Amino acid sequence: MLTGLLHLGRLVGIARSLARHDALWPLEQVSRRFAPLRACVWLLRVMFRRKRPGRPGERLAAAFADLGPSYVKLGQALSVRADLVGEDVARDLELLQDGLDPFPTDQAIATIEETLAMPLMQAFAQFDRDPVAAASIAQVHFAVTPDGRDVAVKVLRPGIVDKLDRDVGLFRFLAKMAERIYPPIRRLKPVAVVNTFEEWIRVELDLRLEGAAAAELKENCEGDEGFHVVDVDWERTGQRVLTTERIRGINIDDVDALRAAGHDVDDILARSSRIFFLQVFRDGYFHADMHPGNMFIDENGRLCPVDFGIMGRVTRRQRIFMADTLVGFLSRDYRRVADAHFEIGYVPPTQSRDLFTQALRAIGEPVLDKSLNEISVGRLLEQLFRTTERFDMPTQPDLLLLQKTMLVAEGVGRTLNPTLNMWLLARPLIEEWMIVNRGPEARITDTLRDTMETLERLPRTLQKAEETLDRLAKNGMNPDGSLREPQGASTNIKLWGPVVIIALLAAIAVNLAG
Structure with missing residues (x-):
């Protein structure tokens, strides 16, 4: 009872913030079915609403940014769920940045000394007081170790663990209430959205787990030419502090700087496609936050990812399904795509395979009819996942994360060379993988x-x-x-x-x- 009252009090604060940013529309949509909620929304609109410019998704993103770190992360999680919030809103939430004002360096130093159980100057011979990046969960300082290595030191924000724990409890309460009050929404798995969100932040709140993610990715890709994952300094890493090798390089989307440094952007695109393919299909473990700010090109031309807080996993069955789906769509073999969905069980056997094949054709033809460089596999899969309600398909959160990562990768690829399509570059690799993994043996x-x-x-x-x-x-x-x-x-x-x-x-x- 007490927990419910506390959640109710927090909801009032959230609703006020939504009203101030003219982003009450999610509550307005839900309230159409419930008269008491309609009255509450009307009261909020009258008392607190301020007219704001911009699209609904932009206004919602601004409200999330105002509400703080948990809601910034929630917005990023919802950007993966176009089936839940709509395609336009999902695109606006993609632009939600988690950059915040830095917290005082003295607090960062106190956290480092407490976590590492040693004085700062024992851990580092040099420590830059000005942070180079400040996000919703942590901020980063450059430093030099006593043995002369350049490192990046990531430090959690003070009090962030308790705040996120409290907010996740509220999100789960709301998701369960939504499923109880409106059963049709269960197909979209709102509780699963919260669970996925919690998995993300649990890794980000224990920097040892992020270090382990970096180490696993490094081990998987150790022999991959032109790809370098940072080393983790475990001696200077704990739950609230992560120390890694410092990367010096150029952001992957800064084409002019890459060319000025003598890098071949087409080669970078080809290697990016290959590396992404290997992570997804060979390893089933991929960097799921590959926006340009997290990928650098060093002086040797190597791709160097940073920030391993959000990683994705796909099972072997899911990899086979994705390969069948990608190759089927790219070759316009819609029956093959339909068979893949029925075989893995994503479409119930009670549904018509012929009708589903027809629906796939309706999705694929408008996209595949474009010139090769304009084809977006990410958008294709987005449209596919939006057909779930018609064919009683449960949502697959893991694949949605992969699809959103594909969209980000496509955007980077088009920045590097708008005339090339990364999926067509990767198609021979996918087909080769299919022969090995789908053959008789x-x-x-x-x-x-x-x-x-x-x-x-x-x-x-x-x-x-x-x-x-x-x-x-x-x-x-x-x-x-x-x-x-x-x-x-x-x-x-x-x-x-x-x-x-x-x-x-x-x-x-x-x-x-x-």
Whole structure:
């Protein structure tokens, strides 16, 4: 009860901020179904609303920026969910920057000394007091270690952990309320949006996890030519401090500076396409915040990413699905795309495969009919994910993050060379990967892997089956369809055990035969 009242008080403050930025429209849309909420929105509009210029998404982004770090991060998370907020609003939220005024350097030094358990001048021979970047979660200072290495020191904002914990609790409360009050919204998984958001910030709030993400990416890409991930200085890293190698380079979107430094921008684009392909399809682990401010080109022409707070993962099944989808769309084989959706289970088997194929054609033709350099795979997938409601498809947050990363990568690619398409550059790599991972040998390996997983689950499955059959035999069903609690002695399961085992073995045999 008390928690609910606290959330209500915070909601009033949020609503006032939305009103001041003329961004009440999300509440207005929700309030159409609930008279009491309509009255509250009307009162807010009368008391606090200020007319502001700009599109609805721009005004909402300004309100989020005013509300502080949690809401800046929420806006960035919502920019991945065009299916939830609309394409235009998602684009405006993409531009939401998390740059804030820096916090006092003395506080940063206190955090460093407390986290590293040593005086500042013992940890660093030189420490620049002026931060080079200040974001919603942390700020960065350049420094030099006692052994002469140039490093970047990232320090969490004081009090940010408690504030974000409190705000995430509010976001989850609102998401659950939305699902309870308006069941159709469950298909869009608002609680999953909050969970994804929480995963992002948990990494950003424990800088050891961000350091581990950088180390994993570095290990995956160690042999990839022309790509360099910073080294982590673990001796000077803790929960609230991350120290990494300092990168000196040019932002990847500064084409004039790149050319003036003698770099081949077409080669940079080709390597960017290859590296992104390798991260997604080979490793299933990719840098998911690849805006130009997080990617530099060093003096040797290497791509050097920074800021590993948001990383994405895709399973092997999802990678196969994405490869089938990309190659299918680029070759206008819409049936192949439809089959991929049904095979992975994203479209329920009750839906018409023919109608879904027709819908895919309606999505693909307008995009693919453009010249090659204008084709946007990111926008293509965005349109695809927006068809989910019509075919009762649950939202896939992991793939939405990948799709949004694709859009950012495409934007950088067009800046480097508007006449080239990075996906067409990567298509031969994708097709080669498909041959290796979708050929007969790969299918046998997949079948064996699935079979072994089934066998590993067999004892637990049998135990659950015995418990269920025991309860059924002794007590039957309650009027509401649930099982009654077992009473008395254990039921003899000997007749049922062989039946369950035979059924499981038959399923395994069918799996092997397929």
